[in-house]
Amino acid sequence: MLHDLLGKYSIEEMTDLLITVWGNVFLVIMIISLSMSMIQDRKHKDTRNITIPYTFDVLSFYIILFLYNLSGVLYTICIGIGLPGYRFFAELFMFIFYVFGGLLTIFFIRFVDKNVIEYYGGRRLRYLCKILTFCQIILFMFLVITPFSGVIYYFDDKHNYVRAEGYWAWQIYTIVCFLFIGLVIIRYYKQMNALLRQIAVIAFSFPLISFLMSVLTPDYNYSSVLIILAAMFIYLLYENYKSIYAIEYVVKMEDVQKKLMLDQIQPHFLHNSLTSIIYYIDKDPEKAKGALVNFSKYLRSNLDSVNEKSVIPFTQELEHTKMYLSLEKLRFEDKLEVEFDIIDYEFNIPVLTLQPMVENAVKHGIRKSETGRGKVSISTKQSKGYHIIQIKDDGAGFDTEELKHLDDTHIGVKNVKKRLQMECSGVLNIESKENEGTTCTIMIPK
Numbered sequence: 498m499l500h501d502l503l504g505k506y507s508i509e510e511m512t513d514l515l516i517t518v519w520g521n522v523f524l525v526i527m528i529i530s531l532s533m534s535m536i537q538d539r540k541h542k543d544t545r546n547i548t549i550p551y552t553f554d555v556l557s558f559y560i561i562l563f564l565y566n567l568s569g570v571l572y573t574i575c576i577g578i579g580l581p582g583y584r585f586f587a588e589l590f591m592f593i594f595y596v597f598g599g600l601l602t603i604f605f606i607r608f609v610d611k612n613v614i615e616y617y618g619g620r621r622l623r624y625l626c627k628i629l630t631f632c633q634i635i636l637f638m639f640l641v642i643t644p645f646s647g648v649i650y651y652f653d654d655k656h657n658y659v660r661a662e663g664y665w666a667w668q669i670y671t672i673v674c675f676l677f678i679g680l681v682i683i684r685y686y687k688q689m690n691a692l693l694r695q696i697a698v699i700a701f702s703f704p705l706i707s708f709l710m711s712v713l714t715p716d717y718n719y720s721s722v723l724i725i726l727a728a729m730f731i732y733l734l735y736e737n738y739k740s741i742y743a744i745e746y747v748v749k750m751e752d753v754q755k756k757l758m759l760d761q762i763q764p765h766f767l768h769n770s771l772t773s774i775i776y777y778i779d780k781d782p783e784k785a786k787g788a789l790v791n792f793s794k795y796l797r798s799n800l801d802s803v804n805e806k807s808v809i810p811f812t813q814e815l816e817h818t819k820m821y822l823s824l825e826k827l828r829f830e831d832k833l834e835v836e837f838d839i840i841d842y843e844f845n846i847p848v849l850t851l852q853p854m855v856e857n858a859v860k861h862g863i864r865k866s867e868t869g870r871g872k873v874s875i876s877t878k879q880s881k882g883y884h885i886i887q888i889k890d891d892g893a894g895f896d897t898e899e900l901k902h903l904d905d906t907h908i909g910v911k912n913v914k915k916r917l918q919m920e921c922s923g924v925l926n927i928e929s930k931e932n933e934g935t936t937c938t939i940m941i942p943k
Contacts, residue, residue, distance in 0.1 A: 514570060514573050514574075516722050516725070517566050517569065517570050517722075517725070518570055520566060520722075520724075520725030520728075521563055521566050521567055521570065523725065523728075523729065524559050524562060524563040524566070524725070524728060525563065527559055527728065527729075527732050528556065528559045528560060528563065531552065531555065531556045531559070532556065535552060535556075550692070550693075550742070551612070551692070551693070551696065551735065552735075554608055554611075554612070555696075555731060555732070555735050557604065558604060558608075558700070558728070558731070559728060561597055561600050561601055561604055562601065562724060562725075562728060564593075564597045565594065565597035565598060565600075565601060566724075566725075568590045568591075568593040568594040568596075568597060569590075569594050571586070571590040572587055572590035572591050572594060575587040575590060576656075584652065584656050587652075587656070588644060588652060591650070591658065592640070592643070592644060595640055595643075595649070595650075595667075596637070596640065599633055599636065599637055599640070602633060602670075602671055602674050603630055603633050605674070605675075605678055605700060606626050606629050606630055606633075606674060606677075606678065607626070607630070608700070609626070609678050609681050609682070609697070610622075610623060610626040612693060613681055613682070613685050613689060613693070613697070614626065614681060614685075616688075617685040617688045617689075618681070618685065622681065625677065629673070629674055629677065632670055633670070633674075636666070636667055636670060639663055639666075643661075643663070647661050648661060648662075648663040649661055649663035649664050649666075649667055650663075650664055682697045682698065692734060692735075692738045695734050696731055696734065696735075699727050699730050699731055699734075700727065700731065703723045703724060703726065703727035706723055769828055770788075770792055770824045770827070770828070771792070773788070773824070773827045773828045774788045774789055774792065774827070777827070784827075788823070788824065788827050791820045791823050791824060792820075792824060794820050795817070795820040795821060795824065798817045798820070808845035808846055808847050808848070808920055808921055809845060809846065809847075809848050810844075810845055810846075811842050811843075811844050811845065811846045811851075811877070811884075811886075812842055814846050814848065814849070814850065814851045814852065815839065815842070815851065815875075817849075817851075817852050818851050818852040818855050818875070821852050821855065821856065822835050822855065822859075822873075825859055829864075832863075832869055832870045832871075833859065833863060833870075833871070833872075833873070834870075834871070834872040834873070835872070835873050835874075835875075836872060836873070836874040836875070837874075837875050837876070838874065838875070838876035838877075839875070839876070839877050840876070840877055840878050840879075841877040841878050841879045841884055841885075842877060844884040844941055844943070845921065845941075846886075846921070846923075846939075846941060847916045847917060847920040847921060847923070850913045850916060850917060850923075850939065851875075851886060851888070851939070853910075853912070853913055854888045854910075854913060854925075854937045854939070855873060855875065855888055857910070857935075857937075858873045858888055858889075858890035858892065858935065858937070859873060859890075861892070861893065861895070861935075862890035862891075862892025862893055862894070862934065862935050863890055863891075863892040864892075865892060865893040866891075866892040866893045866932075867893075867932070871890055871891045871892045871934075872890065872891055873888065873889070873890045874887070874888070874889040874890075875887070875888055876889075879943075882942060882943055883940045883941060883942060883943060884940070884941040884943060885938060885939070885940055885941075886938070886939040886941070887936060887937070887938050887939075888936070888937040888939075889934065889935070889936045889937075890934050890935055891933070891934040892934055892935065893931070893932065893934075894929045894930045894931045894932055894933050894934050894935055895929050895931060895935070896929075896931065897927055897928065897929050910925070910927070913925055917939065917941075921941055921942065922942050923939060923940060923941045923942065924939070924940045925937065925938070925939055925940075926938045926940070
C-alpha cells in the first residue's frame with residue numbers, strides 16, 4: 498500500500514502530505530490543550546469567572562482547520578491507493594474538503610465582524626458581512642448538487658479531479674472575502690488591541706498567500722504548510738496573552754472594586770435618605786422604622802459588595818435594588834412608580850450591576866423629566882442562550898452618542914459594562930430617545 502502511494506505521487510506531493518499529517522497531529526495537541534485549559538479554568542474558583550478573549554474563536558479555528566486538512570489527506574490517500582470503491586470515498590472527501598474550506602471563509606468573516614466591526618465599524622459593514630455570509634450559503638447549495646451536476650468540480654473518465662466553471666466563482670468569492678477582511682483590518686488596525694492585530698494579520702495573510710500560490714501553481718498545494726504555521730503562531734501568541742490578561746484582569750478588578758465602593762456610598766443619597774426617615778419619625782413611626790431597616794440593609798449590602806469576588810444570585814441583587822427603590826419612594830412618594838415583571842430569576846449576575854442602572858433610571862430619567870414624575874419597570878425573561886434583564890423608564894431620555902465620550906473616571910455605566918464583560922461575558926445595551934425614555938438591556942449568557 499505504501500509502495501503504491503509512493504509510486505503514485507511525486508516527492509514534493511508526498512512531502513506536502515507528510516507535513517499536513519504532522520500538522521494535523523499538532524492541531525490535535527493544540528485542540529486538546531485549549532479544551533483542557535478551558536475545563537480547568539472553569540473548575541478553579543479563582544479563574545472560573547475570567548473569560549480570556551478569543552479562546553472560543555481560536556479553538557473553533559483549530560477544529561475547522563483540522564477537519565479541512567484531514568479531508569484533504571484522506572482524499573490524497575484514496576487516490577493513491579486505488580482500491581475498489583476508492584472513487585466514492587475520494588469524491589466524498591473532496592466534497593468535505595470544500596465544505597470546511599467554505600466554513601473557514603465564513604469563520605474569518607464572522608471573526609472580523611464580531612471582534613472588529615461590531616466595536617469599531619458601522620451598520621453598513623455589518624450588512625456586508627451578512628451579504629458575504631449569504632453568498633457562501635448559496636455556494637454551499639451549488640456544492641451540494643456538484644456531485645451530480647459537476648458545477649464546481651468533477652472527476653473525468655480516468656478518475657482525475659477537474660475544476661469546472663463553478664470553481665472560479667468559488668475562488669472569486671474567496672478573493673472578495675479576503676480583500677474585504679484585509680481592508681477592514683487596515684482601516685481599524687490602530688483601534689484594535691495588540692493580540693487582535695497580530696491574530697488578524699496572521700489569520701488573513703497566511704491563507705491569502707496560500708490561496709494565491711495555489712492559483713498560480715495549481716500542481717502543488719502550499720496551503721497545508723502555511724495554514725499550519727499560522728495556527729502555531731496564533732497558539733504561541735494566545736498562550737502568551739493568556740498569562741498577561743490574567744494579571745491585568747486581577748489589577749483591573751481591584752481597581753473596579755475600589756471605584757464601586759466609592760460610587761455606591763454617595764453622601765447626597767445618604768443625606769436625603771436620612772432626612773426622609775427623620776421626617777417620617779413623627780408623622781409615621783412604623784414607616785420610618787421600616788425605612789431605617791432598609792437603609793441599614795442597603796448600606797451593609799454596599800459594603801459587602803466590595804468583598805464579593807464572584808457573581809451572586811440575581812435574587813440577591815434584586816433584593817438590594819428593591820431596598821434602594823423603597824428609599825427613593827420614601828422621598829418622592831407618588832412621583833415615582835415602580836413595576837416588576839420577574840419571570841426568570843435562577844441565574845447569577847455580577848454584584849451591583851442591576852441597582853446602578855435602576856438608579857440611573859431614577860436620577861437621570863425620572864427626576865430630570867419635565868414633570869419630575871415617571872415609572873421605572875424592571876423585567877426578566879429568557880431567550881435562546883441568554884437571561885435578559887430590562888430596565889425601562891419613561892423619563893427624560895438622552896442622546897446615546899454621549900456614551901461614546903465617557904472617560905475612565907466615570908463610574909456608572911462604564912463600570913457595569915466592564916464588570917459584565919469580565920465576570921460573566923455579559924452585555925449591556927442602552928437605547929434612548931430624548932423626552933421619551935430609556936431602555937437598558939442586560940444579557941447574561943446561560
